[in-house]
Amino acid sequence: MSDLDRLTQSLARNLKRWRSERGFTLDALAARAGVSRGMIIQIEQARTNPSVGTTVKLADALGVGITTLLDHEPVSPVRLVRGDRAVRMWSTPAGSSAVLRVGTEARGPLELWTWRLMSGDSRTFDPHPEGAVELLHVTAGELTLVVDGTPYALPAGVSATFEAHDAHTYRNDGIEPAEATMAVSIPPAR
Structure with missing residues (x-):
């Protein structure tokens, strides 16, 4: 799997997770982020690689950092990033x-x-x-x-x-x- 594929899969998984944890519907997140519902669906299905601006808007609307949306490493008490x-x-x-x-x-x-x-x-x-x-x-x-x-x-x-x-x-x-x-x-x- 390429780095881009891994990033796309991580973003899809994490966007769904944080949207669910916040209790946001697709329409609610779309309105908060100023991103179309269709774009969010494509991202959550790992069918697109959104722009940095779109990723930042989604992270801001969810109240998380973009590292959280892009992260694919397991959680540990100390996180080292090479x-x-x-x-x-x-x-x-x-x-x-x-x-x-x-x-x-x-x-x-x-x-x-x-x-x-x-x-x-x-x-x-x-x-x-x-x-x-x-x-x-x-x-x-x-x-x-x-x-x-x-x-x-x-x-x-x-x-x-x-x-x-x-x-x-x-x-x-x-x-x-x-x-x-x-x-x-x-x-x-x-």
């Missing part, structure tokens, strides 16, 4: 990427990411649920964070935190690659 088991969520032809390193559901989803943005690349994200927080530490280059239309320059060594319930963008306006570590905390679904 570098080759981390999930590359997106990449660009220029070499930019985001890798989800590890996450947990303790007191709501908490995720740890590493990011690499090449010169001129950017990523814009829809708002997370109210109460979501992102923490960012730039380790190389300079990253520009845009929240509610206001840009913030973050050179290497600078950290930032913000409430992520507004659309936000990460971009590299410099000439060198920008690298950062990011943590995302999402409140549990109510």
Whole structure:
């Protein structure tokens, strides 16, 4: 089984499980996530590999981290994630990427990411649920964070935190690659 097949199967199994645990019908989850009922059915039947944006919307609507939806490892008191088991969520032809390193559901989803943005690349994200927080530490280059239309320059060594319930963008306006570590905390679904 390929990595993509394993990921698709894990997402199908975990989406069904968390939707059931939350007591959401297909229609209720579709409305909460802004994703079509048909797309959710296709995902739960492992007939499609949804975009990162769709996966994030479903995770946010369920109040879980995307690591929880994509996880295929057995549960243990200590969870070690080798570098080759981390999930590359997106990449660009220029070499930019985001890798989800590890996450947990303790007191709501908490995720740890590493990011690499090449010169001129950017990523814009829809708002997370109210109460979501992102923490960012730039380790190389300079990253520009845009929240509610206001840009913030973050050179290497600078950290930032913000409430992520507004659309936000990460971009590299410099000439060198920008690298950062990011943590995302999402409140549990109510």
